[in-house]
Amino acid sequence: MESPVRWNDAEAQAIIDRHKGRDGATLPILHALQARFGFVDRAVIPVLAEALNLSKAEIHGVLTFYHDFRDTPPQGRVIRLCRAEACQSLGVEAMLAEFCASTGMSPDQPSAEGVVIETVYCLGNCALGPAALVEGELVGRVDCARLEALVAGAEPAAIAAGEAV
Ligand code: FES
Incomplete structure (x- = not known):
C-alpha cells in the first residue's frame, strides 16, 4: 500500500478521473483515495457525485456503509x-537523547506526522x-535505529524479530 500523504484536491481529482470510466467506479475510487491519503475527505462527495453522475446521498451512503472507510485522517x-x-540501567536515556538529537523529536510530543513517543514506566520486559x-x-533492546524504524512505520513484529533494521 502507498503510504498516506496529506489530502490534496488536485490529486484526488486525478484519482477520480483515472477510475471514473470503470463500471461501479465508486468503490475503486474510494479505495484509491483512502490508500493514497489514509482517509476520504467528505468534501470530495459532491465532486465524486458529479464525476459519476450519482447523487451526493448515494456517495455518502457508500462511504458510510463500509466501515473500512475513514472520513478523518488516521491518528499517528x-x-x-x-x-x-x-x-x-540498560541505556534508555542515552538512546533517547541520541534519537532526539538525530530526529528533532521530543518524548510525549507528536511529530509532524502525528507519531508520539509516549513515556511509560515498566512494560514488564x-x-x-x-x-x-x-x-x-x-519490542525489546530498542536502540536508536530501531526507534527510528518504528517511527517511520516499520512493523513492530518485524523489529521485535530482529528484522527490518
Ligand atoms: S523497567 Fe522497562 S520494561 Fe520494566
Missing part, C-alpha cells in the same frame, strides 16, 4: 517507551530493555 502511531529503572510497546507488540 503511538510508541510507548519504557523509561523506568531497569530500562534506564525489563530483561530485554530498553523496551517499547507498539500496536500491542513488545
Whole structure:
C-alpha cells in the first residue's frame, strides 16, 4: 500500500478521473483515495457525485456503509517507551537523547506526522530493555535505529524479530 500523504484536491481529482470510466467506479475510487491519503475527505462527495453522475446521498451512503472507510485522517502511531529503572540501567536515556538529537523529536510530543513517543514506566520486559510497546507488540533492546524504524512505520513484529533494521 502507498503510504498516506496529506489530502490534496488536485490529486484526488486525478484519482477520480483515472477510475471514473470503470463500471461501479465508486468503490475503486474510494479505495484509491483512502490508500493514497489514509482517509476520504467528505468534501470530495459532491465532486465524486458529479464525476459519476450519482447523487451526493448515494456517495455518502457508500462511504458510510463500509466501515473500512475513514472520513478523518488516521491518528499517528503511538510508541510507548519504557523509561523506568531497569530500562534506564540498560541505556534508555542515552538512546533517547541520541534519537532526539538525530530526529528533532521530543518524548510525549507528536511529530509532524502525528507519531508520539509516549513515556511509560515498566512494560514488564525489563530483561530485554530498553523496551517499547507498539500496536500491542513488545519490542525489546530498542536502540536508536530501531526507534527510528518504528517511527517511520516499520512493523513492530518485524523489529521485535530482529528484522527490518
Ligand atoms: S523497567 Fe522497562 S520494561 Fe520494566
